[in-house]
Amino acid sequence: MSEQQKKNKKEQKPKFNYYWIYAIVFFVLIAIQFLPSMANTGDEISEVEFFDSYLKAGKVEKVSIVNKDYVEVVLKEDAITPKDGEAVSQKALNKKFTILSIDEFRKQLWGVMGQLEEPIKVETIERTDWRSGIMSWFLPLLLFAMIWIFIMRKVSGSMGGGGGQIFNIGKSKATLFDKETSVNVTFNDVAGLDEAKEEVVEIVDFLKHPKKYTALGGKIPKGALLVGTPGTGKTLLAKAMAGEAKVPFFSISGSDFVEMFVGVGASRVRDLFKQAREKAPCIIFIDEIDAIGRARGKNVMQGGNDERENTLNQLLVEMDGFSSKKGIIMVAATNRPDVLDQALLRPGRFDRQIVIDKPDIRGREAIFKVHIKPLKVSENIDLVRLAGQTPGFVGADIANVCNEAALIAARHGKKAIDNKDFQDAIDRHIGGLERKSRIISPEEREIIAYHEAGHAICGWYLEHADPLLKVTIIPRGIAALGYAQYIPKERFLYNSDELSDQMCMLLGGRVAEDIIFGKVSTGAQNDLERITQMAYSMITLYGMNDKIGNISFNDQKGEYNFKKPYSEQTSNMIDEEVRIIIADAYERTKEILTGRKSELTTIAKELLEKEILFKSDLERLIGVRPSEMLPPGKADIASSSERKKQSEEEKNV
Secondary structure, three states: OOOOHHHHHHHHHOOOOOHHHHHHHHHHHHHHHOOOOOOOOOEEEEEHHHHHHHHHOOOOEEEEOOOOOOEEEEOOOHHHHOOOOOOOHHHHHHEEEEOOOHHHHHHHHHHHHOOOOOOEEEEOOOOHHHHHHHHHHHHHHHHHHHHHHHHHHHHHHHHHHHHHHHOOOOOOOOOOEHHHHHOOOOOOHHOOOHHHHHHHHHHHHHOOOHHHHHHHOOOOOEEEEEEEEEOOHHHHHHHHHHHHHHOOEEEEEEHHHHHOOHHHHHHHHHHHHHHHHHOEEEEEEEOOOOHHEEEEEEEOOOOOHHHHHHHHHHHHHHHHOOOOOEEEEEEOOOOOOOHHHHHOOOOOOEEEEEOOOOOOOOHHHHHHHHHOOOOEEEEOOOHHHHOOOOOOOOOOHHHHHHHHHHHHHHOOOOOOOHHHHHHHHHHHHHHHOOOOOOOOOOOHHHHHHHHHHHHHHHHHHOOOOEEEEEEEOOOOOOOOOOOOOOOOOOOOOOOOHHHHHHHHHHHHHHHHHHHHHOOHHHHHHHHHHHHHHHHHEEEEEEEOOOOOOOOOOOOEEEEEEEEOOOOOEEEHHHHHHHHHHHHHHHHHHHHHHOOHHHHHHHHHHHHHHHOEEHHHHHHHHHOOHHHHOOOOOOOOOOOOHHHHHHHHHHOOO
């Protein structure tokens, strides 16, 4: 039997349940009630039978009055005639009966005894049953102990602590992965993060071959911080490290250090590093380290003795303090590096910051290859196309898309997953669940069609707009009555003309409603929110306004404390410039759609009929996109800067 099988067999053994102890004690108390007591166990007789049949007949040897409640009687050996020559048992000679009044019984007893020839022995006894003694003091004590244990187990379970006990609350809750605990994730399961994976692979290699790096006098890095947006694969990389590293691996969450009791977090940090030093060389991984690593001095309301700050101070000392030791590499993950304390980020604690960004098109293709391995897919799956249709998707999003595609294919009884299943899964991830049961009136359906057609026309003719993939009027999600899907270009910098074209594309739906119906609806709420945010960012963040100037009011470190870093006059200027930018984009969008009203109507009618239009359908209806036919910068729709230049020339003329 292999070690893994022995381990699995050991894990399958049922754990002892402490509630069995409570059940055993309960049944013992019940059984005690049925045990014989120290009292007379003879037959029950009546008081009249005692006087007439036994006492007056001279058959009584002894009378005992017990607790003034009942009488125990011992008969003489010749009082009972044996049957078939058998000896008379002691139990048969014992009788007992209950009395109503002790005084009346004694008076009658002395009267009868005065008539007897031989005197009998009479005694008064005060007797306590041992069972009643147990029930009177032992049972309350036992119940109190059981209640105390139950409460302590609940409290210790809610507050944590090693072994689930209240006295181990200061123990570390880290999970240890070593040779006996296998992790199935390897670096082959990590795709789309080539640069970050190289850094992490090197950290593992540090521990496997330390002399290779220290031969030239270098030092092994003490820590690495994984930084990236949620879902990019930070924890997955850590799991791969645990699976690949041949050294002990401690995994713990940042929230596991936080407790309501003073000193618990610092105690757990000390215990964690104590265990790590015993297992060195090893790796400690702290997920979501921002739970304890926030910048100190920002929580003024909590006072000077902040438990989280004490935990952070202890972590700083353990990572690079006066008595810190070698052989421990710290790896942490967070998606909020801007809130971390600078003392935690400095070299000597976290020597490396590994940025895990959203994957590009090649990275997404590699991630798709990893996630479709366990799936039954058709041979005509185009991973390059899927990667192009999922811009901005991270690894978690792609994993969800692959799983949804499998569920959709199974729902339709297919034997393999095809491209349509993946397309439906992408639509569901972007727009939400398709709402076929939602009842939409013909008037609202027509408004939605023209609204989405306006987006499509603007995105089709604007040079810097993203290429259109499809447009639909099928309701999805909670509030989406239709949407247009584009394929954004892989870019990192945007100029003012590109941002202006995007604003016009977002305003296309609102302007189309204004042109066709002469009034607007509430369907452009999300578009207006994005436009407003974009306009304010152009002015206050990117310095793209001549009147405000090259100034950025970005406050990533929170130094402004929720206060505007500019005067009321500047605030009014910013608001006015935002209105001017949006108004200019609106007029430009209106000019585009007014000149192409017939094409707008054609697309809207086609949407009402088919509900979904792809790029090929638009090429069939209105021709090839102009920006794909002309060289860059030569589109037939003038950009905002060109329009501004033309207007200035007209004024000068």
